[in-house]
Amino acid sequence: MFRFAHEYMIMMKFVMFIAVFGVFSAAAGAAETDSTEKADKVETSVGKTKMVLGISWHPGFCERQSKTPECIGQTADSVDARQFSLSGLWSIRKTYCGVESVLKEQDRKKEWLGMPALSLDEDVRLELASAMPGVASGYDRHQWVKYGTCSGLVADAYYIRALKMLATVNGSEVQRLFIDNLGGTIREADVKAAFDDAFGAGAGNRVKMRCSKDGERRVITGLTIGLGDIAGDVDDLAAMMMAAGETKFGCAEGVVDEAGLQ
Numbered sequence: 074m075f076r077f078a079h080e081y082m083i084m085m086k087f088v089m090f091i092a093v094f095g096v097f098s099a100a101a102g103a104a105e106t107d108s109t110e111k112a113d114k115v116e117t118s119v120g121k122t123k124m125v126l127g128i129s130w131h132p133g134f135c136e137r138q139s140k141t142p143e144c145i146g147q148t149a150d151s152v153d154a155r156q157f158s159l160s161g162l163w164s165i166r167k168t169y170c171g172v173e174s175v176l177k178e179q180d181r182k183k184e185w186l187g188m189p190a191l192s193l194d195e196d197v198r199l200e201l202a203s204a205m206p207g208v209a210s211g212y213d214r215h216q217w218v219k220y221g222t223c224s225g226l227v228a229d230a231y232y233i234r235a236l237k238m239l240a241t242v243n244g245s246e247v248q249r250l251f252i253d254n255l256g257g258t259i260r261e262a263d264v265k266a267a268f269d270d271a272f273g274a275g276a277g278n279r280v281k282m283r284c285s286k287d288g289e290r291r292v293i294t295g296l297t298i299g300l301g302d303i304a305g306d307v308d309d310l311a312a313m314m315m316a317a318g319e320t321k322f323g324c325a326e327g328v329v330d331e332a333g334l335q
Contacts, residue, residue, distance in 0.1 A: 122279075122299040122317040126238050127160030129295035130251065131206055133330040136287045137294075143206035147332050152203055154332035155252060156243045159205040160295060161216040162235040167223035180218045185211025188218065191228045201232050204239055234308060241310045242298075245271035251293075251329050259293070260326040272311040279314045284324035293327035 131153040135144035147154060169177050179188055191214060193201065202208045205216075213232075221231040242248060250259060250267040265277025279299040284291045301316025303309060 120279075120299075120301045120315065120317045120319075122320070123165055123302050124300040124313075125163045125165070126235070126242075126298040126300060127163065127295065128157040128239060128242060128298070129160045130293050130330065131158045132332045133285065133287075133292040133294040133328075135332075136292055136330060137285050142209035143212075147206075149332045151332060153206050156248055157239060157251075157296070158207075159201075159235055159239045160207075161220055162224070162231070162238070163220045164223045168219050170223035172218055172222055176218060180215055183215070185215045187211075188214045190214065191217055193232065194229055197229050197232055197236075200236055204236055237308060238310055242271075247271055254329045256329065256331050258326055258328050261322045264296075265322070268314075272314050275319075276311065276314045278319040279317045281320050281323040282327065284327040287330075291324065291327045292330040293324070 131144075131147065131151075135141075135147055138144050169180075172180075176188065188211060191198075201213060205213055207213070217228055217231065221228060224231045224234075226234065246267045247264070250263060254263075261282070264280065264282060268277035268280055269275065281297045281299075282293060283295045283297070285294045298314060299317035299320055300310075300313040301318070303312045303316050
């Protein structure tokens with residue numbers, strides 16, 4: 074009788090142990106699942122940059138490139154002296170898609186004017202020549218061969234897309250900030266605030282500013298803007314920026330250069 078009672082007590086302790094262990098295991102499993110779901114939510118809430126829109130402040134660029142064809146004729150009355158110019162629209166980690174090795178080598182040597190001219194509609198060609206001064210050096214051919222070929226678009230559509238994005242920036246508070254401060258210095262906070270006003274809170278965190286030394290000055294040469302994927306076929310620049318990952322701003326402050334060598 075005593076032996077049976079003793080064995081029964083041992084068995085009950087074992088059952089209770091299994092039950093308690095199961096409760097803790099279930100709780101641990103629930104905690105792990107909850108943690109995984111939270112991690113997934115955190116990951117999906119952070120954007121991913123798929124493309125970069127490059128825009129230049131041409132007067133600043135020309136301080137160091139004054140002898141290039143696109144800089145020789147620049148005056149205060151030039152379109153590119155008072156608004157951003159197009160540098161390019163670049164897919165992340167995709168270049169020279171389907172490009173023959175001979176043409177690729179020519180591009181890398183910067184023999185751009187010797188490369189085939191792009192087949193563009195006349196209105197696109199004229200708008201691009203105005204918005205991208207580097208066309209005078211064959212820069213449009215370089216951008217197409219290196220980056221445009223990876224866009225999945227024909228040259229006309231690729232540049233129409235980039236030109237629309239450029240026009241959106243040039244019609245925003247960002248361009249007005251630069252015009253209002255010609256010859257003066259603007260800072261990271263100023264640029265980020267202008268982007269936030271134009272494209273939504275946090276947009277400025279998707280922007281990087283480039284500068285170059287010019288004697289004792291540091292002049293702004295351009296901006297790069299991170300873009301992510303969005304649903305639909307329409308390019309909503311604000312939505313694309315917010316879908317991109319954040320980036321370091323780069324140059325903390327710089328002079329908004331005026332046309333001509335300073």
